[in-house]
Amino acid sequence: MKLRLIIPPAPRTRSFAIPISITQIKAFLENHGCLVSTIDLNILTRKNAQFFDHIFNKFDEDGVRSYLVSSEQNTYLRAMVQFFFRTIDLKDPSPVGFSITGYDELLTALVLAKALKAKCPDIKIILGGRFLTANQYVILDDFDFIDFVIWGAGEKGLLLLLKHLQARNNKLDHIPGLIYRKNKKILKNKKAAIELSESPMADFSDLPVELYFKQKDHNRFPLPYLISTGCLNRCCYCSIWPGCSSVTTKPPQKVVTELQDLIEKYKVNRIDLVADSLTGQAKYLEELCDAILVNKLKIRWGTQISLNETRPGLFKKMKAAGCELVQIGIESGSQALLIKMKKMIQIDAVPKVLKEIHKQGIISRCNFIAGMPFETREDFEATCDFVRKNASLMDVVVVDSFKLYKACIIFYNPTRFNIAQVKTETDKVLKYRPYCEHMENGQQSFASTRKFISIKTKLLQTIAKESGAEVIGSV
Numbered sequence: 001m002k003l004r005l006i007i008p009p010a011p012r013t014r015s016f017a018i019p020i021s022i023t024q025i026k027a028f029l030e031n032h033g034c035l036v037s038t039i040d041l042n043i044l045t046r047k048n049a050q051f052f053d054h055i056f057n058k059f060d061e062d063g064v065r066s067y068l069v070s071s072e073q074n075t076y077l078r079a080m081v082q083f084f085f086r087t088i089d090l091k092d093p094s095p096v097g098f099s100i101t102g103y104d105e106l107l108t109a110l111v112l113a114k115a116l117k118a119k120c121p122d123i124k125i126i127l128g129g130r131f132l133t134a135n136q137y138v139i140l141d142d143f144d145f146i147d148f149v150i151w152g153a154g155e156k157g158l159l160l161l162l163k164h165l166q167a168r169n170n171k172l173d174h175i176p177g178l179i180y181r182k183n184k185k186i187l188k189n190k191k192a193a194i195e196l197s198e199s200p201m202a203d204f205s206d207l208p209v210e211l212y213f214k215q216k217d218h219n220r221f222p223l224p225y226l227i228s229t230g231c232l233n234r235c236c237y238c239s240i241w242p243g244c245s246s247v248t249t250k251p252p253q254k255v256v257t258e259l260q261d262l263i264e265k266y267k268v269n270r271i272d273l274v275a276d277s278l279t280g281q282a283k284y285l286e287e288l289c290d291a292i293l294v295n296k297l298k299i300r301w302g303t304q305i306s307l308n309e310t311r312p313g314l315f316k317k318m319k320a321a322g323c324e325l326v327q328i329g330i331e332s333g334s335q336a337l338l339i340k341m342k343k344m345i346q347i348d349a350v351p352k353v354l355k356e357i358h359k360q361g362i363i364s365r366c367n368f369i370a371g372m373p374f375e376t377r378e379d380f381e382a383t384c385d386f387v388r389k390n391a392s393l394m395d396v397v398v399v400d401s402f403k404l405y406k407a408c409i410i411f412y413n414p415t416r417f418n419i420a421q422v423k424t425e426t427d428k429v430l431k432y433r434p435y436c437e438h439m440e441n442g443q444q445s446f447a448s449t450r451k452f453i454s455i456k457t458k459l460l461q462t463i464a465k466e467s468g469a470e471v472i473g474s475v
């Protein structure tokens with residue numbers, strides 16, 4: 001039995017980073033004696049320009065809905081399914097797992113899963129990934145062609161599920177994060193986190209690594225390497241910290257040794273040092289730079305930094321150690337809003353830090369969120385002003401619309417955060433749209449809330465662009 005782990009096509013996105021989730025899981029499971037193959041349909045489909053146009057530019061939710069509800073398959077979906085069938089071995093009855101990181105990926109995964117189940121009913125189909133966990137989607141109640149869902153870190157859950165499928169026993173209640181059917185009921189097991197110490201270096205051997213580096217993408221460091229999980233902050237809109245009980249970092253010397261292996265194996269040295277957040281980890285970052293410098297490791301890297309704690313000389317040292325890009329979550333230019341968000345940043349101190357990063361020649365990629373439900377007119381104007389004044393210090397400005405996740409604390413205290421109501425959507429497909437689509441905000445209706453958020457997002461993107469920054473982001 002060889003588990004096939006798949007990244008489904010992701011229409012409407014332009015991100016071509018090498019997936020870390022399935023490559024980490026592959027390494028973990030193979031260390032435990034399982035066989036795993038990984039397939040990134042997102043990158044493979046984009047190799048074919050005609051196919052890209054069909055699936056990605058003409059992708060329509062209505063077509064997906066028709067297929068999932070009534071099995072009517074339009075030309076574009078048929079092309080996507082046929083491509084999928086050509087990519088995997090249909091004679092192999094091994095399970096197939098889809099990793100879902102967004103709404104569009106969920107839609108394409110459901111289409112592929114439905115078609116696969118119709119053709120090969122014996123193949124078990126598993127869904128997992130950050131989008132399902134953040135939104136706590138059960139899925140099995142709507143789509144009978146999905147056999148299992150796993151919430152949270154998938155490593156241990158998949159390991160035990162594979163053992164269960166091989167042994168064909170009925171015991172599933174010990175498998176962490178598993179959602180399954182039993183006696184016509186849907187049962188959910190408690191999630192389990194995975195410690196970084198248990199997590200081996202990701203295995204990219206099945207993926208066309210060179211293809212990611214050829215893509216015209218904003219991600220300059222497509223090869224990911226995980227250095228830290230969890231976060232010490234407690235931002236109210238975040239779906240990461242509620243699922244992580246602790247913060248763990250990989251020891252700097254271990255990072256250096258594994259990076260040496262990575263460079264040797266894949267012949268690339270542009271690496272994204274991935275962390276959920278490095279809040280409160282400036283000392284760690286400094287030690288990591290020291291280890292890179294002492295070992296004369298020749299890499300170019302990017303990572304995240306936190307603005308609420310910096311150390312003198314840190315950016316200079318980072319630059320010397322090969323750092324070329326830092327991602328920074330600023331989110332708002334209003335101190336009042338940052339306090340309500342529980343984002344521990346002193347906005348007045350940010351320009352000085354940006355100047356220091358700029359002086360060292362490190363690219364800064366600064367994130368902002370537009371349309372928080374409790375953002376006042378004054379808050380938004382303060383953010384616009386901040387972006388106008390500091391655009392010359394921010395190389396890339398990322399403006400994303402606010403997204404409401406079920407795992408974040410806002411969802412369970414909506415009125416505290418100016419959300420009048422979250423509509424319970426009953427449509428089998430539309431209910432999986434991000435929750436902000438169903439949110440009634442203050443005096444605004446559901447539809448006008450969504451429109452209002454996108455207007456704010458586009459306006460902030462325009463201001464950043466007109467002020468001279470490179471701009472990316474989603475509406």
Ligand code: SF4
Pocket residue numbers: 231232233234235238239240241276277279329
């Ligand atoms: S700093 Fe980032 S990861 Fe940490 S709680 Fe805030 S949003 Fe979440």
